[in-house]
């Protein structure tokens with residue numbers, strides 16, 4: 001009988017953890033390495049929590065071309081599969097998933113209807129609604145098939161579950177040296193040397209610099225976003241019942257178990273302007289929320305092709321799982337599953353191919 005392969009994953013964000021989950025559930029020996037002190041300390045730390053197949057279209061293309069629409073359709077298909085897997089995984093980990101969709105608000109009905117038409121072109125169902133609380137009295141597209149949940153809580157719970165299932169984690173590994181050795185890979189972390197049959201780079205925006213060590217070039221754009229967390233107010237009757245996205249600022253208000261978060265922005269490092277924008281959208285609520293209790297900035301890894309790279313590379317057994325942009329929470333479970341099928345079943349899938 002063939003022994004299970006040893007697979008090393010660089011990156012303990014949502015994408016690396018879900019890749020570890022899919023591989024370990026099929027009996028593979030997995031080691032996950034991260035430069036930071038724990039799981040989900042990178043871009044996966046403080047996102048908007050939306051599991052939103054609805055947003056499969058690249059945020060980099062204001063006027064999508066036919067190839068952008070094709071990329072969005074394949075991303076949406078993976079996102080729908082991923083959402084279903086994610087809901088099951090989240091329940092298995094004993095965490096809440098919030099059904100009830102997501103809302104996207106617009107300045108007027110005409111813009112909302114035009115957006116609804118575009119969503120329809122990539123197979124996304126939406127309803128036009130207006131509600132004094134959920135959409136702050138503004139016209140909105142409601143996406144009934146979206147969900148939401150706390151991505152970091154999920155990542156931390158998944159990491160503990162993976163440990164219990166025998167997956168090894170090495171943290172604080174900022175100086176990892178990776179080499180292709182013919183039969184596999186040698187990974188040197190501080191004073192440890194690991195041998196791996198396969199190496200998966202799920203290092204978010206840093207994946208490109210890790211690939212450059214193998215003389216492979218990957219174009220990834222770093223698009224920053226920010227978050228401001230507020231204490232959950234005592235009176236919660238006027239909080240929206242699902243995440244609300246604002247089209248203009250590319251940001252969202254999401255109510256979590258113990259906090260309200262305003263987060264997003266495309267190329268934005270300071271959440272102050274987002275907070276200002278939400279003071280305009282929801283003045284009474286924002287007055288009650290007061291000042292944020294914490295703020296954060298993160299960088300999304302965005303591929304120029306409008307869909308992630310979940311793929312092999314020109315080096316045998318060197319794999320990449322990155323470039324999920326604004327969709328990494330939504331796509332993590334499906335991306336992990338696909339990665340495991342590419343490696344273990346020899347599945348060929350050109351939809352998320354990386355040509356380097």
Ligand SMILES: Cc1cc2nc3c(=O)[nH]c(=O)nc-3n(C[C@H](O)[C@H](O)[C@H](O)COP(=O)(O)OP(=O)(O)OC[C@H]3O[C@@H](n4cnc5c(N)ncnc54)[C@H](O)[C@@H]3O)c2cc1C
Pocket residue numbers: 010011012013014015016033034035036040041042043044045046047048049050051052173174175176202203204205206207210224225226227263264265298299300301321322323324325326327328329330331
């Ligand atoms: C403000 C904001 C809001 C968002 N909202 C949503 C949302 O509502 N829904 C959604 O689906 N997505 C959302 N996203 C996107 C989502 O959060 C990201 O796509 C996702 O977190 C990316 O995960 P990752 O695992 O690829 O990257 P990361 O979480 O960054 O993980 C990569 C890991 O690799 C490690 N690493 C890097 N280099 C090395 C190295 N050389 N050695 C060892 N370790 C290394 C890093 O320390 C890091 O922990 C949002 C993003 C932002 C910024």
